[in-house]
Amino acid sequence: MAHYDVVPAENGHWTVDPFGALVKDGYVWARGAIDTKASLVCALEAAEALASSGFRPQRDLWFAFGGDEERSGMLGAREAAAWLAGRGIRFAWTLDEGSAVTDGILPGVKTPLALVGVEEKGFLDIELTVAQKPGHASRPPRVQAVAVLGRALDRLSRRPFPFSLTPATETFFKELAPFAGGIRSLAMAHPRLFAPLLFASADASPETAALLRTTVAMTQLSGSKADNVLPSEAKAVLNLRILPGWTIDGSLEFVRRAIGDPRVRVSASPSRAANEPVSASPEVARGCGAGWAALGAAIGASFPEAAILPYMVTATTDSRHFAKIGGAVYRFAPLKLDARELARVHGHDERISLENFSAGIEFYRVLITAL
Numbered sequence: 001m002a003h004y005d006v007v008p009a010e011n012g013h014w015t016v017d018p019f020g021a022l023v024k025d026g027y028v029w030a031r032g033a034i035d036t037k038a039s040l041v042c043a044l045e046a047a048e049a050l051a052s053s054g055f056r057p058q059r060d061l062w063f064a065f066g067g068d069e070e071r072s073g074m075l076g077a078r079e080a081a082a083w084l085a086g087r088g089i090r091f092a093w094t095l096d097e098g099s100a101v102t103d104g105i106l107p108g109v110k111t112p113l114a115l116v117g118v119e120e121k122g123f124l125d126i127e128l129t130v131a132q133k134p135g136h137a138s139r140p141p142r143v144q145a146v147a148v149l150g151r152a153l154d155r156l157s158r159r160p161f162p163f164s165l166t167p168a169t170e171t172f173f174k175e176l177a178p179f180a181g182g183i184r185s186l187a188m189a190h191p192r193l194f195a196p197l198l199f200a201s202a203d204a205s206p207e208t209a210a211l212l213r214t215t216v217a218m219t220q221l222s223g224s225k226a227d228n229v230l231p232s233e234a235k236a237v238l239n240l241r242i243l244p245g246w247t248i249d250g251s252l253e254f255v256r257r258a259i260g261d262p263r264v265r266v267s268a269s270p271s272r273a274a275n276e277p278v279s280a281s282p283e284v285a286r287g288c289g290a291g292w293a294a295l296g297a298a299i300g301a302s303f304p305e306a307a308i309l310p311y312m313v314t315a316t317t318d319s320r321h322f323a324k325i326g327g328a329v330y331r332f333a334p335l336k337l338d339a340r341e342l343a344r345v346h347g348h349d350e351r352i353s354l355e356n357f358s359a360g361i362e363f364y365r366v367l368i369t370a371l
Helices: 033-054 077-086 144-155 169-178 182-189 195-202 208-212 250-260 293-304 318-322 339-343 352-371
Strands: 022-024 025-027 095-105 113-120 122-131 215-222 233-242 265-268 305-312 328-338 351-353
Touching: 022 250, 025 033, 025 352, 033 095, 033 182, 033 328, 033 351, 077 195, 077 208, 077 293, 095 318, 113 169, 113 293, 122 144, 122 250, 144 305, 169 182, 169 208, 169 305, 182 195, 182 351, 195 208, 233 250, 250 265, 265 305, 293 305, 318 328, 328 339, 328 352, 351 352
Parallel strands: 095 328, 113 305
Antiparallel strands: 022 025, 025 351, 095 113, 113 328, 122 233, 122 265, 215 233
């Protein structure tokens, strides 16, 4: 699986045409080069080369490419999954985007890590709304909607969701332990025993915190459209990424209780569909589900220096629509990315190296022949 739609690009902030696919300095520069046109093209390049050589896979192989993943995949992946389910088609396992081979991302870990997503967090936009009587700004009321909303946001920021270890994240820490150093290695090797230590240090690393709790990002604020008019309402939008084990309804109730103010209406945003988290089965969470050996062989062929670990994807992917028919679902793009390259996903000057492109083709070639 992959998707060919992309997020917008701010032309004025790019040093090249974001839609020109310019090959420069050993890279292909383009919006969507990493997310996820490289995976799509690499998979098709490998399949075409194998088909041209006369190769015949031992089992059916399906390609599913979406055109609206960045807008929740409701017209692409969801419809494709429904079409397949309606015809009784089920898969032994499924591979979509999600994570990659990361280099130098985690503090104290020098070994490149092939992070294979085995579960993913849910998605929920929440609107906080405080109503008031509109009027002229020269006669403000003693209690204003914007102030009430501000206090609610502050209260929520001081009452985050609790930390928790999912089985997949527990396996991730255990297998990461040999590559970490000092007390960190000991704590990771026994994550349940040292959970208080892991939790206490997690807030220093947004990446680690995202693996251990439902996160709340305060992304939008709105009030009056004029500087001399009292707004009829003040509104904030929160983007939640829901930890497996939590639900959409449970997350809404947690936010209501954390704010604890009946003047603040807490509701799911109607502008974008919410998604429940997708948990891994026990076998997949331990890194021993169907297809894991084939993935390991393909990763080893293209990235022999990387350690392969099961991982929780903290974003959402089209694969969630295949949860009921996809068998063991994995989320991995065959790309080696450092922190700077990861920052270009949805950012400026997104690009993929030609070396990565070649490695990706080899990954899919080995994967397809191992089926």
